[in-house]
Amino acid sequence: MDRNQEIKKHRHHHSLVGITLVIAGVIFLAGNLGMIPPELWDIIARWPTIFLVFAFVNVVKKKFVPAFVFGTIWLFFVFPDVFPNVQTEEVWNFWPILLILAGLLFLYTNQKRRSISSSGPKAQDDDVIEEVAIFSGNMKRIESQNFKGGEITSIFGGTELYFNNSKLAPEGANIELANIFGGTKLVVPRDWNVKIKVVSILGGFADKRVYMEEENTSKPTLTLKGVTIFGGGEISNF
Template sequence: MERMEEKRKSNNSRIIIGLIFLAVGGFLFADRFNIIPFNWNHYIFTWQSLLIGIGLISLAKNESRATGSVLIAIGGFFLAAKIFGFHYPIRHFFWPTVFVGLGLLLIFQRGGNSHKNRLGRFDKGEIDMDIIDDIAIFGGSEQKITSKNFKGGKVSNIFGGSTFDMMDAELAPGRNVLDMFCLFGGSKIIVPAGWSIKIEVTSIFGGYSDKRRIAPKGGIEVDRELVIKGVVIFGGGEIKGY
C-alpha cells in the first residue's frame, strides 16, 4: 500500500512537471508564429515565474505544501506587480515579503512531538522523541537523537544551522520523512552506515548531499528508509556517517 501511494505521488509529480514544460513549449511556438500580441517573454522568463514554477513542483512532489504555497504567493505577487505596472522598486518590498513568508512557513510547518524554537542563540542537547520539530533562526543547535523508533519530522534553518547526531538512533520500520527548509542556512545529519537514505530536496542556489562512505554490500537496512524532503534556498545540507 505504501509503495502504491509513493508511485501515485511520483506519477502526479511527473504530470505536473510535464504540463509546465508543455505550457512553456506552447508559449515558445506561439511566440515564433507571432500569435501572442505582447512581449510575454518579459513576464514568463523571470525570477518571479521561476519561484512559481519551483512552488508548483514542490507541491507536485508533495515535499512541503507550506513552502510551495509561499513560493507561489511571493512569485505571483511580484509577477502581478510587473504585469500591471506597479513600478515601485522591488527592494522596498523584499524584506517585508521575506518576513511575511517566514511567518507563514513557521505557522503552517508547526507540529511534531518535540518542538524547539531558537532565535539568535545556540543550543546543545539530547532528544528522545520519535518525531522532531526544530526551528533555528539566527542561531543554531547540536542535537543527539536517541530514539529507537525515529519517524522523521520537520527542521527549519533560517540564517542559522543545526546538527543532528543519530548514531545512537534507530529508524522506524517503513518510510520515514524528514522535511527540511533552509534559507541562508544549513544542516548536518550524522547517521549510521547501514541506514537507507533518499534525498528529494528542491535546491535553489544551494544543495543537499550524501557524503557517507559506501556501506558494505548487504549492510543496508532495506526495510527502513529515511527520506529527506523540502526546499533549500541559498543554503545547503549534508549527510555524514562514521
C-alpha cells in the first residue's frame, strides 16, 4: 500500500468513526428530549444496541456478512420488546441461531483471510490475521517474517496475540481492532515502531510497553486503529 492509499484509508476510517458518533449523538439527544416514542426509545437505549451500531459500521465498510450477523444478534436480544405477545421461553428456543451466526462469521473471516493471503506472491498464513472471539477467548503466537496486519474482533471475549518472533513487512502493518465488551492483548518486539489510533468509548486501550527505543522513521511501523466500546486492550513488549 503506497502513501496516498494509506492516507485515503486513514481519512475514510476517521470519517466513518465521526459519522457513527454524530448519528449516535443525534439519536440519543432526540431520545433525551422526548422526540422519540417511549416504546421505541426503550429498545434503542439498551446495551444490545451496540450490536446494531457494529452492524451499521460493517454495512458502510461493505462487509455484509458480519453486518447481518451482528444485526441478527441485536434483533435476538430485543425481540421480546418488539413482539411483547411472544413468550420469552419461545424466543430462547431459537438460541442455537447464535451459534449458527457465529459459525458463519468464522467461515467468512477465514475465507477473507485466504483471499487476502493469496493476493501476494509469497504471503504466509500469519502475514495477514483475521481473529474473531465471540463469547470465547483466543491466544496465538504469530511468527510471520512479513507481517502485514489484519483485523481483530473481540465481543464478550478476549484475544491475545504474541509477535515476539515476528517481523513487520517493509511497508508496515495496520491492525483494525473492534473490542465490544471484550479485550485485546498484543505483545510485540521491543524494536517495533508502534502508533495507537484506537477510539475508546467507555473503554480504553493502554500502551504498557516498558522499554521503547527512540522511534526510527526508517523502520516500518505497526499502526493500531479501530474502536473500543465498553471494552479494553493493551500492547506491551515483555
